[in-house]
Amino acid sequence: MKVDRTKLKKTPTEAPADCRALIDKLKVCNDEQLLLELQQIKTWNIGKCELYHWVDLLDRFDGILAEAGQTVENMLWMLVCDRPEREQLKALLLAVLNFTALLIEYSFSRHLYSSIEHLTTLLASSDMQVVLAVLNLLYVFSKRSNYITRLGSDKRAPLLSRLQHLAESWGGKENGFGLAGCCRDLHMVKYPPSATTLHFEFYADLGTEVKVDKRVSVRASSALLPQISESPSEIMESLTKMYSIPKDKQMLLFTHIRLAHGFSNHRKRLQAVQARLHAISILVYSNALQESASSILYNGLIEELVDVLQITDKQLMDIKAASLRTLTSIVHLERTPKLSSIIDCTGTASYHGFLPVLVRNCIQAMIDPTMEPYPHQFATALFSFLYHLASYDAGGEALVSCGMMEALLKVIKFLGDEQDQITFVTRAVRVVDLITNLDMAAFQSHSGLSIFIYRLEHEVDLCRRECPFVIKPKIQRPPTAPLQEGEEMETDMEGNWERPGALGGAGPCALWAPWP
Structure with missing residues (x-):
């Protein structure tokens, strides 16, 4: 309204x-x-x-x-x-x-x-x-x-019900419905017959059990193309006229019809996978999984999400971004119980683990103009995932173990021209801020403070182009003079540049505004 x-x-x-x-x-x-x-x-x-x-x-x-x-x-x-x-x-x-x-x-x-x-x-x-x-x-x-959590029950209940229908398990990897397998463009013989058929049971109002088996309408078969050409809504219309389906079961039935109807089409199947991942994330952030957590976040789901990330097809970056967002939401919900599983499955604690290699490749593509950058949506989801991991001790320690500090400092050091780049600098600063509390030595050994000061100078100089000096510094420096490797510069209380020691124990978070 x-x-x-x-x-x-x-x-x-x-x-x-x-x-x-x-x-x-x-x-x-x-x-x-x-x-x-x-x-x-x-x-x-x-x-x-x-x-x-x-x-x-x-x-x-x-x-x-x-x-x-x-x-x-x-x-x-x-x-x-x-x-x-x-x-x-x-x-x-x-x-x-x-x-x-x-x-x-x-x-x-x-x-x-x-x-x-x-x-x-x-x-x-x-x-x-x-x-x-x-x-x-x-x-x-x-x-x-x-x-969503503050909606009235009359609006919240039907919304969450439909989200749960979208988020429910399709059977899992052991039953032939692994998320990575569903994302691949395989022949339908590679999937179980139930993928394109519908078997739905419900109890009629009179208490007698009625079984609906609509295989003919949605089975992938060239002999039945006229039936398949019907839209899911048309199939649902015919079923509701044929059977007295209870109101509270109708949306669930329609969700099943829509999935089975489009499963044989690779594009529609990808959309269904992405919708399922989005629905899971929304339910998690809305604290709406109390009763269905075990069925939606079933054992093996984390492994399936990581399998999706390991698909090499560049056409599936939207799905991979959705997978990262779902993993991030699970970290947000489950805290420690699922966190260790996520760290193990992604190889976060190892330098050559899947996630650290992925992050380093993504960062290298950002700073190397000869490489094709990762899509903005995927890179944003990846950095968000790192931030949520680093928010917990186990995740932060894993990121320290895999040498993530060096890679993140490269993002901060690189002076890109595009607006997108500064958003990743901000995200990298926040992650570095979190893991520096666990490993200050790595921050110092990779000239972290020099990189932060140099970057901050660069951003201030850019701002001065639109807003000239209000207080002129006593000593002028070239606006973007590159630092030598290992060189560190600090200021005294009056703003003069001098050698290290004047800032005392100031950490990196003192040099950057918080990430919203």
Whole structure:
């Protein structure tokens, strides 16, 4: 629903100028113009502000979500956005969802968002692209705030129920449904027959057991293409007319139909894997796994997630990023019990372990212009995973053991021009700050303090280009003069540069602003 303006309190802060300019620009767009404008916004390059300033646009977005989530006339399971003739609406819907995810991540007062019931409805779309866009937005809410946990039970219960259906196990690696295997483009004979069939049992209201076996409609067979050509919603419509399926079982049945219907298609199977990983992460961050933790976070899941990371196919970087985010959420939830398993499976404690090698390769690709860099989304997930590992003693000790300090200092030392690079510098500083508490010797032996001061000087010099000196230093230095290996420079209390010793015990965290 639209934002309840009767409960709005006018914020004393004004929106940043660039933010206000974007709001005014989007407000006057028609649907076609809005689609084009939103599709151009891939990253957030404007200031943070209160969500209060966006309420007019949020109300418009709410109307788009509501229209897309309506059911087609005389059908209960076909959403308007799934109709072939509504491709333009679907494109606008996806653009709105993706932009809203960015907005929520870079704004305050997220509790003002009021379209959660539409997001719950859209999780029933037959198009997994729509489902993934909804999950991406929900992921931002779950990780960046307690928005989902504070929802009223009437909104929270149906949302969590649908997320649990998406997150449930498919059978595990021992039954032929390992995540890495499902990500590969293999012939269907490599998967169990149950992958493309549906067997669903429920108890009718009268208490008699009824079994539904819909193998004919979704089995991968060239002789049955007419049946397969039906959408999951059309199959669900026919089943609900054929059987008296209890209301509380219908969404679970539809989720199974959608999975079985698309499993034989590699692209749709990848989308299903990614949706499952997103759903797990959201449930973990929303503290919603109390009753189903053992079935969703089953024994062997961590090994399956690491197997996904070890796939060499560069086309699967989005899936690998989702796998890293899921591992990060498990660290967040389970703390010590699962942490040791994650450290062992990823080889974090060994210099030649899988994770340390992956991190060093990723960092080398950042600083070497001759190498192709890793996708931003994957690199961000990787650094986030390192930060969460380092937040616990066992994880920090493992990162120290594998020599992670040297690799992270390379990120801080490299003076890249792109805005993306500075975000990884910030993340590297936070991880170094955590593990330096465990191993100051490694920080000193790799000239950590020199690198930090040099980097800080460089960033200050960049700022001075827009904001000239207010207090002129007594001694001028070249703005980006490179340091010799092992050279360390410190300042006295008046800001003069001198040899080591003046800062006493100041640690690296004193040289950088916190990472939000």
